[in-house]
Amino acid sequence: MFAAIRKSFALFALSFPVLAYSAEVVTTEQATALRAQLRVQEDSPGLRHALELSNDLRSWTAYPLSFDQEQGAWSVQADGQVAIFAASDRGDGSWSIDFETLLDDAVFLRIAPLAGPFPADSTVTEETRHLLQNLHRLGWDAERFAFGQEFPLSYNSTDNIGNGDIDQSESKDVVGDHPGVHGADFLYMIDRSWEEHFHIAAAKRAYESGAIVTFDYHWAGKYGGDYKAHPQDDTLLDYVVRNDDSRGDVTWFYESLDRILAIINDELQFPIVFRPFHEMDGNWFWWGRQMQGGADTYRQAYRLLVEYLSARTDYVLFCWSPDVALEDFEQFYPGDAYVDIVGRDIYNVTDPGRPLSKLTEMIDFAAARGKVAALTETGYARGGSFETGDPDWWTTHILDPIVADEKAGKIAWVLTWINASWSGPYIPRSTSPQAAKDDFKAFYESPATLFQSEVAALNVYAPPASE
Known part of the structure; x- marks a missing residue:
């Protein structure tokens, strides 16, 4: 499933099991951005997720997502490349998460499942x-x-x-x-x-x-x-x-x-x-x-x-x-x-x-x-x-x-x-x-x-x- 939005030619790409609810170009204080809503399953002991971005559908940069069970909150390790500005619990073990990323010549986004085990220190050799x-x-x-x-x-x-x-x-x-x-x-x-x-x-x-x-x-x-x-x-x-x-x-x-x-x-x-x-x-x-x-x-x-x-x-x-x-x-x-x-x-x-x-x-x-x-x-x-x-x-x-x-x-x-x-x-x-x-x-x-x-x-x- 793809949604294309002309202007900065932003594209939104999806991979199973994520569903797109919306994708639109918005104006932020910094620049023109792509805002998209995805559905993501909660993390489990052996499964986590990453938000992946690409400009050409060939090479992808992964930004790990983390779900805090105690706080019921999501975060993304993205160094400012992408942000979460809203998240809502759907009550069925999944969440609707609104992501926002600044537009480049073209932007593709997808959620990728990550299989564990996951080290406590994510930067280990x-x-x-x-x-x-x-x-x-x-x-x-x-x-x-x-x-x-x-x-x-x-x-x-x-x-x-x-x-x-x-x-x-x-x-x-x-x-x-x-x-x-x-x-x-x-x-x-x-x-x-x-x-x-x-x-x-x-x-x-x-x-x-x-x-x-x-x-x-x-x-x-x-x-x-x-x-x-x-x-x-x-x-x-x-x-x-x-x-x-x-x-x-x-x-x-x-x-x-x-x-x-x-x-x-x-x-x-x-x-x-x-x-x-x-x-x-x-x-x-x-x-x-x-x-x-x-x-x-x-x-x-x-x-x-x-x-x-x-x-x-x-x-x-x-x-x-x-x-x-x-x-x-x-x-x-x-x-x-x-x-x-x-x-x-x-x-x-x-x-x-x-x-x-x-x-x-x-x-x-x-x-x-x-x-x-x-x-x-x-x-x-x-x-x-x-x-x-x-x-x-x-x-x-x-x-x-x-x-x-x-x-x-x-x-x-x-x-x-x-x-x-x-x-x-x-x-x-x-x-x-x-x-x-x-x-x-x-x-x-x-x-x-x-x-x-x-x-x-x-x-x-x-x-x-x-x-």
């Missing part, structure tokens, strides 16, 4: 966007998931500060391959000059080898000097979200983020999944539920962090991951516009209140919002070692329940914690009892688990392969 797309493909494939570990290349069970051999891992010692997801923590790259260099080098090596790289941050508070709950640090984010710098908290918050940005932009320069303010539904971190202002403060602080980083780097996907401490984790969710991946931390999955069914609960939560899910931390953490206490931990309590439940398999990755002299072990090492090593080999050999060589074969930083 192509590699970062491809990573998100491939995480969705992997996550919603119930047959397989990537296996990951925190600091697999830079810590091992015999070293206190890491051995610096980024080509060795205890996973590789036992099964012949590194984990497919490399976990890291900004805490170990800030104010730790004795080890930060090889943690950064290890993350780079993992990316270069085709692995997925994730970061959390056990952020040391300003007052207690630790990531644990502290009376003064528990008030930090309340001061930040109120923009009250009377104690210097706002300055401290953004200067801390600048140090992260320096690592991302200057040292790494590749896509990462960042998992800030994790396990917020517990009360052990200073950003936890006991903080001043509770969930409302948390949501605002998370949004500020995402907005600040997104404006200054294009390498980050954002992961939000509560623990299973309480049932009301949803109150801490910062909103779809600020999250790319949702996760859950579930240790000791055989304990009451911590079953893997809590993972499927999070998968449902993700699906309803067009996100992808992950088991962002897990492992045997009862004290002692799984190697003697439960040597078939990885097959019996992680692999088998996930494989047996089609929904539970719809995760992008499973990640366990650090093997170090002061942590774990969470996976077997070369000196472990043979039963534990044999079980982990069975876990590795399962078609459902993807270690580094298999993740590399997926080319997660390249455009998704066609079906």
